[in-house]
Every structure is written in structure tokens, then in C-alpha cells.
Amino acid sequence: MDKTILLEKIKNTDSYMRHVRAYLHENPELSSHEFETSRFLQAEVAKLGLPVTAVSQTGFYAVLDTGRPGRTIGLRADIDALPVPENPYNLIRKKQYVSKNEGVSHACGHDGHAAVLLGAVQVLHSLKEQLSGTIIFIFEAAEETAGGIDDMLAALSRFKIDAIYGSHLRASLQTGEISIGDGAVMAGMAAIEFDVVGVGGHGSRPDLSVNPVFAAAQVLNGIAVAWSNQLDVTKTVTLGITQIHGGTVNNVFPNSVYIGGTLRFFDREAGEKAVEVFKKVAASIAEAHNCSIVFRSRTGIVLEPVINDHALADIARKAVEELYPDKLVAGEKWFGGEPFSKYRSIAPSVYAFIGIDNAALGSGAEHHNDRFDMDEDALPYSLGAMTGFAVKLLEQDYA
Numbered sequence: 001m002d003k004t005i006l007l008e009k010i011k012n013t014d015s016y017m018r019h020v021r022a023y024l025h026e027n028p029e030l031s032s033h034e035f036e037t038s039r040f041l042q043a044e045v046a047k048l049g050l051p052v053t054a055v056s057q058t059g060f061y062a063v064l065d066t067g068r069p070g071r072t073i074g075l076r077a078d079i080d081a082l083p084v085p086e087n088p089y090n091l092i093r094k095k096q097y098v099s100k101n102e103g104v105s106h107a108c109g110h111d112g113h114a115a116v117l118l119g120a121v122q123v124l125h126s127l128k129e130q131l132s133g134t135i136i137f138i139f140e141a142a143e144e145t146a147g148g149i150d151d152m153l154a155a156l157s158r159f160k161i162d163a164i165y166g167s168h169l170r171a172s173l174q175t176g177e178i179s180i181g182d183g184a185v186m187a188g189m190a191a192i193e194f195d196v197v198g199v200g201g202h203g204s205r206p207d208l209s210v211n212p213v214f215a216a217a218q219v220l221n222g223i224a225v226a227w228s229n230q231l232d233v234t235k236t237v238t239l240g241i242t243q244i245h246g247g248t249v250n251n252v253f254p255n256s257v258y259i260g261g262t263l264r265f266f267d268r269e270a271g272e273k274a275v276e277v278f279k280k281v282a283a284s285i286a287e288a289h290n291c292s293i294v295f296r297s298r299t300g301i302v303l304e305p306v307i308n309d310h311a312l313a314d315i316a317r318k319a320v321e322e323l324y325p326d327k328l329v330a331g332e333k334w335f336g337g338e339p340f341s342k343y344r345s346i347a348p349s350v351y352a353f354i355g356i357d358n359a360a361l362g363s364g365a366e367h368h369n370d371r372f373d374m375d376e377d378a379l380p381y382s383l384g385a386m387t388g389f390a391v392k393l394l395e396q397d398y399a
Helices: 003-026 034-044 110-126 149-156 213-230 267-290 308-322 337-345 378-395
Strands: 054-055 061-067 072-078 132-140 161-173 181-184 188-197 235-243 256-265 294-295 300-303 306-307 348-358
Touching: 003 110, 003 256, 003 308, 003 378, 034 054, 034 061, 034 110, 034 132, 034 235, 054 149, 061 110, 072 110, 072 213, 072 308, 072 337, 110 132, 110 161, 132 149, 132 300, 132 337, 149 337, 161 308, 161 337, 161 378, 181 348, 188 267, 213 235, 213 256, 213 267, 213 300, 235 267, 267 294, 294 306, 300 337, 300 378, 306 308, 306 337, 306 348, 308 348, 348 378
Parallel strands: 072 132, 072 161, 161 348
Antiparallel strands: 054 061, 061 132, 181 306, 188 256, 188 294, 188 300, 235 256
16 A cells, blocks of 8 residues: 555544543543443444454454455554542643543543544545455553453454554654554553561560561562562562551551562563562561461463564564654553553464654643543554554565
């Protein structure tokens, strides 16, 4: 396909994507509660007459069948928001759009993702007569909690999918920069959830109780030391302790202290070893304080790294080079986790990053931050990377 045709389609879809993104940004909904979001998105897809299949309560997919034999590919976006109250200002100025739903905001860019996938529906539907094969547009619910992926995988299992493409708008890249790396591009994640259990009692007599607060503090200190001495320094695993809760008043020793967080890794074996080290050190230190550790059921690896298929990544990069020859940058790695990794169980997959950082607009705040904002000029680049990949893969010789 002549690239000027695709670029013109993308240009003509720009204002539509901005309109969609504005609506979604002002009306964010939490994971598994994206009811109005899903209704809005499905209504937009239905305007083109594409069949829509609901998945659980809020996820869905739509199918574009060209009527000609060819590959089947999936294009995926997430649609949920975060429990983050939105600051009306980004890094330097007032935002163009602000959440109307108190305590909830699109502080990660999923509003842009959904807008881009709707844009892809528009563009690829308009090119239907020039394409062969089938395109499945995947609107995944509850990405932030990984609550929608398993139902989506089960629903998509009836298709023989040849490739699945996903992307994320990224604050670490300049607006329009596109990164499509080989191998692991997003980290795997292990959940850490456990209780340090002691014996509660009166705060005046520590000798008659077993204080889990001191034990918990020593567990964290010991883990930090073990991290730098027992793990392979060539395979980074990050330690992110985000919660510690224990006690309610000043004169009572609690029965237990809760500690929670995550580990992030790009190498599965390194992640497994890190979990083992964590458990062993925690249990040993707790025992030295006459306490015990009770690990909750979720402790362990919950997400695999997002690993790009080499052949698909190469196709995606070539598509970007043809459309935007000066926008492709070296492979980006992100320590964030993504249930997109699970799509590898049904098809080869590839994941791209598209930059949204514009210093003049103040749109460079990190994800999951109340000042997070995006430069909407990134949306056409994201749409180009997605549709360019789809067209290039569908145009390849099919047997």
C-alpha cells in the first residue's frame, strides 16, 4: 500500500481521536467498572457495522473480516483508569482536560490507547477493500488489576490468531518517538504480601509480648542487604515495598504487621530466585525475634515479562520507518508490568512505546502520577505505528 494513502487516513482521523480521548479523560472509570466507557466505545464501533462481542462485564472485541483469505491479527488497547485524584495542573500549566469523577483519573494514558484503537477501527475499515484477512480489535478491561485478561484470552481462543499488537503511550520518550525493542520490553512482576506475626500486649511490658513491629523493621533491613549480596547483579530485580501496616494505638503491641509490595524483573529465573531469597530471609529474621511469617496466597510471580517476538518486532519497526523515518528510537525497557504478556499464550505478540513528553506543554510527568498528562500530538504517531503494522503484516504473502 502506498504510504501516502495511510498517512492521509491517519491525518483525517486525528481530530476524531482527540475528541474520543477528551471524553474518556473527563469520564474515567476504575478497573472492572468501565460501564459507561465500554458503552461509549461499543457504540462508536457499532456505527461502522462491525460485530461486537462482550467479554465479561466491560471488555469486548470487534471483528473486521475483509472477506478475503489471509492472516488474523489482534490489535489491543486497555480502557480502565486509576484510583488517583487528578491534579488539574501538569508539570507547568493547567491541563486541557480534567477528570469529572472525583478520586479517579486516566493517569496512565489508557484514554489515549482506547482513542487510538478506535482510530484504527476507522482507518482499517476504510481500507477494507484493499486488505486481506481478519482484524480483531481488542478492548481489554481492568488492565491495572489484570482483571480482564483471562476472560479475554478465553473469548479469543476460538480464533487462530497469527499476531497480536499492543502499545503504550510513554512519558519517558519525546512526543512521537517510537520504540519497538526485541525480547523483554516490560518487566515481569512478583507480588509480595505477608504478615509478621507476634503476640500482642500492653505497650508498657514488651517482655510479656512478642512485638512484630521491630521484627518487621528488621525483616525489611535484612531484605535490603540480601538484595545486594545474594542476587545476580547482571540480572536486575527491583524491590518495591509500598505498604507496612501494624497497630492502631500507642500503648498496644499489635498481633501482626502487614508488609506489601512487588518485585520487578526481566528474567524469569532471576525473578524466581528473588522470591525465594525474600521468603527465606524474612522467615529467618522473624524467627530470630520469636515471630513467624505468614505469606498470603498471592505472594509469588503473577505476571511474566512482556516479550516481543523478533519477527513481529522487525515488521513493526519497518512499518514505522516507512511512515516516520526519523521517529524510531532504540529499544526502550520499562519496569512496569503488563498483563499483555499473557497474549503470548495464544499468539506471537509485539508491544510498542510511543512518546508523549513535550517540555513546552508540561506533559512529562511519570505514569500513575496526579500530574500525568499527554501531548495529543502523539496520537497520530501511535495510530500510524498500529495501522502500519497491521497493513504490512496483512499484505505479506499468505499461505
